[in-house]
Amino acid sequence: MSEPFPSDEHAADGLPRWAERLIGWLAPSRNRDVLLGDFAEVFGHVAATEGRGQARRWLAWQVIKSIPAFLSDGFYFGGVMTGNYVKTAYRNVMKRRFFSALNVGGLAIGMAACLLIFQFVAFEHSFDAFHAQGEALYRVNFTSMQNGEEKSTAPHTWSAMGPTVAETVPEVQAFARYHPNYGTATLAFTDAAGTRKALNEDHAAFVDPAFLEMFSFPLLRGEAATALTTPRSLLLSETASRRYFGDADPVGQTMEVRAWTSGAYTVRGVFADVPPNSHLKFDLLLPLDDLLDDEDAQYAETDGWAWTNFVTYLYLRPGADVAAVEQKISDLVNTQQQESFQAGNRSAAMQLQPIQDIHLGTAFEDGSANVGSAETVYFFTLIALFILLLAWVNYINLSSARAVERAKEVGCARWWGRTSGRWWPSS
Numbered sequence: 001m002s003e004p005f006p007s008d009e010h011a012a013d014g015l016p017r018w019a020e021r022l023i024g025w026l027a028p029s030r031n032r033d034v035l036l037g038d039f040a041e042v043f044g045h046v047a048a049t050e051g052r053g054q055a056r057r058w059l060a061w062q063v064i065k066s067i068p069a070f071l072s073d074g075f076y077f078g079g080v081m082t083g084n085y086v087k088t089a090y091r092n093v094m095k096r097r098f099f100s101a102l103n104v105g106g107l108a109i110g111m112a113a114c115l116l117i118f119q120f121v122a123f124e125h126s127f128d129a130f131h132a133q134g135e136a137l138y139r140v141n142f143t144s145m146q147n148g149e150e151k152s153t154a155p156h157t158w159s160a161m162g163p164t165v166a167e168t169v170p171e172v173q174a175f176a177r178y179h180p181n182y183g184t185a186t187l188a189f190t191d192a193a194g195t196r197k198a199l200n201e202d203h204a205a206f207v208d209p210a211f212l213e214m215f216s217f218p219l220l221r222g223e224a225a226t227a228l229t230t231p232r233s234l235l236l237s238e239t240a241s242r243r244y245f246g247d248a249d250p251v252g253q254t255m256e257v258r259a260w261t262s263g264a265y266t267v268r269g270v271f272a273d274v275p276p277n278s279h280l281k282f283d284l285l286l287p288l289d290d291l292l293d294d295e296d297a298q299y300a301e302t303d304g305w306a307w308t309n310f311v312t313y314l315y316l317r318p319g320a321d322v323a324a325v326e327q328k329i330s331d332l333v334n335t336q337q338q339e340s341f342q343a344g345n346r347s348a349a350m351q352l353q354p355i356q357d358i359h360l361g362t363a364f365e366d367g368s369a370n371v372g373s374a375e376t377v378y379f380f381t382l383i384a385l386f387i388l389l390l391a392w393v394n395y396i397n398l399s400s401a402r403a404v405e406r407a408k409e410v411g412c413a414r415w416w417g418r419t420s421g422r423w424w425p426s427s
Helices: 017-026 029-050 052-095 097-125 161-168 238-245 288-293 322-336 338-343 355-361 374-419
Strands: 137-146 149-154 172-180 185-190 196-201 204-207 219-221 233-237 254-258 262-271 284-287 310-316 346-354
Touching: 017 029, 017 052, 029 052, 052 097, 097 355, 097 374, 137 322, 137 355, 161 172, 161 310, 161 322, 172 288, 185 238, 196 238, 204 288, 233 238, 238 262, 284 288, 310 322, 322 338, 322 346, 338 346, 346 355, 355 374
Parallel strands: 204 284, 233 262
Antiparallel strands: 137 149, 137 310, 137 346, 172 204, 172 310, 185 196, 185 254, 219 262, 233 284, 254 262
């Protein structure tokens, strides 16, 4: 007589646990218990007469042979039931078309409206998230204080602040200044047919060479590290390049620029169009040094601490304390502007604003950036949730009303069956 099976290897019916679980997973639910009982009975008989090893081999072979039948049976009956469900649903829909259109259409329209609003919300929250180094990039905002009270806040700073901060604040790894053209730039060029043309460009800016290295505005032609290091260099967006030169390569072409600086500029590269979820918008980039060194420009005879027309971006080193950097920059500015600040009892408080917070986190008027409204985004989020909740409630109410109606129909059918001498089950 063979020794009994260890209790920790087998289920209560005598089958090994692996076989019980596999059969329970593969076998159809309608006869799963019968199959488990049959397998357990034969398994116990083979184990008692031929030994435990032979019983296990028999069971493994039987389970393997049964897998195709289990699968085909499951697919067949699953398909039959699915087909029945589809037919029943179709008949109910066609029987009560207005009710079905109102019920399903209301839920569908509510969900569609909710998804569309969430698309807008997701887009608003995605601004400047595409920059590879975005977590370490900050814009310097200047808050003017007078008699200890805040007067105004703006992102406009002095041209000399960026280089001075990079030299004196060790937490700053790199800086880049951005000066919008503040008006329309005119570009004169010769097209492929040899015709001289002049077009206006509304989105032009002067930047430092490090701008393209700090931000993820990839160049399609040219080298980012050297594109703006040469005086009288010019970078065009892909769309602007097509507008001026068609499909031809514009690198090396000469264009006459009339903006805050004027003269002949050489195209050094083409960058990919600025994504719509960027707080900066530009199609033309020029070297900032050309603007600062231009003898005819308003910055030529200053030390860089007179005009606040420059937006300064900082790239901080890993682990930098943002609050400490803000304090160091504030102290630096107050020292540099001590003489002019003292006359009006003024001071400066500098803030570092993460670039991903600029679009929705700017609480002041900012004409140099594409900013939105956080309150508007939150309001639309609540509207979307309200629409979805309303659609769900409408669907549940109509479905519940239909369920009551169906219950009445079934009750009437049972009553009619009894009075006519026949019995109709409620199902």
